[in-house]
Amino acid sequence: MLEFRTQGFNGYAVKYSPFFDSRIAVASAANFGLVGNGRLYVLDLTPKGIVAEKWFDTQDSLYDLAWSEAHENQVVVAAGDGTIKLFDIALDQFPVQVWQEHKREVFAVHWNLITKDTFCSSSWDGTIKIWSPHREDSLVTLPTHSCTYSAVFSPHSPSLLSSVSSDSHFRLFDLRTPASVSNHLTLTIPLHASPQGPIAPRFQQNLGAAAPSEALTHDWNKYRSHLIAAAGVDRHIRTFDIRAPGQGPISVFAGHDYAVRKIAWSPHLSDVLLSASYDMTCRVWTDGNGAVNYGGKVLPGGFGEELGRMDRHTEFVMGVDWCLFGAEGWCASCGWDERLLIWDVREFIGGARYGEE
Template sequence: MLEFRTQGFNGYSVKYSPFFDSRIAVAASANFGLVGNGRVYILGLTPNGIVAEKYFDTQDSLFDTTWSETNEHQLLTAGGDGSVKLFDINLSEFPVQSWTEHAREVFSVHWNLVSKDTFLSSSWDGTIKIWNPNTANSLTTLPTHSCTYSAQFSPHSPTILSSVSSDSHLRIFDLRTPASASNHLTLNIPIHTPPKPRMGAAAPVGIPPSEALTHDWNKYRDTIIATAGVDRLIRTFDIRAPAQGPIAVLAGHEYAVRRITWSPHLSDILLSASYDMTCRVWTDGSAMGAGGPAKQENMLEAQNMILGGGREMGRMGRHTEFVTGVDWCLFGAEGWCASTGWDERVLVWDCRAIMQ
């Protein structure tokens, strides 16, 4: 396990470069993000440990970061002052572009993984904005009418994106649809809808809605999305059958789940980071049996099996404060990941060492 100290700054987000297996970015904030400056670190993984290649300071807290998909030297930051900034690590300490349309804190930024020519930001002001890095103004604004903690483009389509918000809803937008009336909204799924009972079983008790803080698209099954948040549960949904409720419910975290991410290598594995100071590895149960991962066309039929088949596979408890960011390495062996938290630490570790 490798470790780096973000002295004086509390980590919020960590992201591996999509171009280099030895480079990661960390967005951090002074004073736990309540007041003060922000800093984004560009860290290199070397034979002698983790070294800071460069860092940029900002006047307000930073809550998220993401790498450009077109330029290996550029990355975005999400700021507490409502700004989105683009930095180039080959240039000086100032951003090469800054956008300030959001009225409140920006809590997530995400680059379009398919078309690669746009990115999005989501904010506490109840909107998602879509941008082109070469234009001064946003291309589209999508209202969610609630504090939007997490938004992403689908890794399978350049026009589909999703979000989760403080009102406990998973929203799906398709930019190919008419903008009028629905503002491109195609699905609005209540996250806390209880799953359908198995045949002969009593109906499950509903859970009061609570804030959804994070979500992620499955990299191999293009209709599967995982969500998590304040109620400590990780849920997976198949957006082809939103009325069915969650197809897997993963319980175990003792406090809110701050970040989840599906493995880029295995279709049933996801990683979570929580305020209970742990990172945990899970299977959603879809790879049960000798046949390997469930095929997409069989997902709905396999729903009852999956609901009871997910489980925790291991946990990493080396952090000493809230864990707020976690990410997988896209390259090499399938277990390497990085995490960061409010303990001013970045840890790089192999989750295969903790999986059972």
């Protein structure tokens, strides 16, 4: 396990570069993001450990970041003052572009993985905006009418964009549809609705009816284009099949003691999910990879199985990300303990059969 100290700054998000397996960026904030400056760290993994290649200081907290999919040296950050800033690590301290249309804190940014010429942002002001790095104004504004903690493009379609919000709903937008009254909104899933159909008895017996609570994070499965996972304040991670939204959750991952702050599906294995929580742990899960019939019928699901946990953080774990390159277990996590940790999930799984489909 490798460690880097973000001295004086509490980590909020960590992302591996999509171009280099040795480059990592961390978005951080002073005073736990409540007041004060932010700092973007660009770090290199070297034979001598983790070395800070560069850092950029900002006037307000940084809550999220996304590497450009088109330019290896550029990274965009989400700031507490409502701005979005684009930095080029080959240049000096100042951002190469600043956008300010959001009315409140920007809490998430995500780059389009397919077309690579747009990225999105979501804010506490109840909107999602789509941007081009070559335009001064946003391309599209999508209202959610609720504090939106997470917005991401689908890794399978450049036109699909999703979000989860404080109102406990997953929203799917299809930019190919006419804007009209719906503003491209094509699907809404209440994340805490009671399961329906054949999986209902199992969930109702073990989980019961879930009261709505804020959804903080979600992610698309990298191999199953219909599968998403969402999590938040109620400590549970739920997976849904967007082809059959009325069926409710396919599987539920229960085990965290406090809110789940970040989840990420593995880029290597279709059934493996990584989570970070306020309970100071990161956990590795499998959904069994058997809850969905690819003929379109939802089969009985169940509870996700915890494969292992990493508990070396000493404060809230806020960010986690998988390495896209090399061995399938390497990942990074950051938290309010001012530490970035690089670790291999296989070291924390014990006797579990990790990696087998």
